[in-house]
Amino acid sequence: MCLAIPGQIVDVQPGGHLATVEVSKVRRTINIDLLEDPPTAGEWVLIHVGFAMNRISAERAAEQLRLLAMLGEDAQAMAELEGYEFGPEPERGVT
């Protein structure tokens, strides 16, 4: 639950509360209400339990992905991301 998963914003969904993110070719819906301003496509965020907690640079996102792999937590992080079920159906699934 304390895993921080980096994700790249694909789009902000209608209503402005949810966004589609992509991590290692997997797309999922996350909540973006805890960010000060809505993110834009291409930006990176750090995700905790389905919520974007802060914006990060692309460099920092790469660093976090590498760190997850080094800690042996990359598979767990992807399982968590794929496990988010609260998004609308069309957004689910692997691209």
Next chain:
Amino acid sequence: MKYVDEFRDPQLIKQAADEIRRLTDPARHYRIMEVCGGHTHAIYRFALADLLPPNIELVHGPGCPVCVLPMGRIDEALSVVERHNAILTTFGDVMRVPGRHGSPLERQARGADIRMVYSPLDALRLAREHPDRHVVFFAIGFETTAPSTALTLQRARELAVTNFTVFSNHVTIVPAIRAILDSPDMRLDAFIGPGHVSTVIGARPYAFIARDYRKPVVIAGFEPLDLLQSIAMILRQMRDGRAEVENQYSRVVPWDGNVPALRVLADVFELRPYFEWRGLGFISQSALKLRAAYSSWDAEVRFTMPSVQVTDPKAAQCGEVLKGVLKPHQCKLFGRECTPERPVGALMVSSEGACAAYFSYVHRRTAAAV
């Protein structure tokens, strides 16, 4: 320095380790607490202690949410779901925490409707999909996850979902640090401040540690180089006789924290007068309960809780390990009755628990070498 080769930039690691050696006074002993369980995991995984002079001791702190959860809270949640035929939802780490009559995972195998979720929003979704059942979300975590629970509760109120409640076990890190500082058997020189919690609360809440207790605090990232640089920053403060809050992880942690997250937390939660922490006892104002405006979604208001007080298994020495008095392998059960596959104490459950980290990276390595 046997692990240096696998680091991303071995040269920088070596420089940081050399700098630490230069800053260390061989005549004194340093006890530095890494507060966060994620740091504990990284420290063991990268065998960072091997890069430090022997007189620098890293003490593992209370920043692992399932590790500090008193066993009675698991029993209370299980009793509610079984008495009311509810669905219990929680994160994967909690599923394996032993209760008095088994972990949630074991109770699930015996027929209880317990489901693992990855987000509190999934628990809410489940409630909306099953309007005929009650769904309890067992909420746990420090300030990193508490805003997510708070936002989920705001959403439940907006949508007027009546079959959903939260059993809050959220705790706050700063009162635990204060309790550790006030504990008579705790002799610490400095703190490595938590990374992710600080993205929410910022650096300001640690100011009292430097000001009132004269102990340096350095908020650190999770890479080996981050941790070594943070230790060097602490040693530099100590050498110069300074005690300040510094932010090594400023590329992620803003000084003022995450303002929207703090706003949501303040709307939904208030501090409990006190809360029990495994190993640390009762700490005042150290945990979050739902405000009265959210009482319809508060499992502790909606259901009668038996308020189970359960003492830890006698032989397990989780408390001593949590306070840094014992190292994980010094516990009588370590590696024998208590293993990551069959944990007796919660410190063996999460990868962020000191015992599980020690078991995975030190115990197995030593065993393989024999």
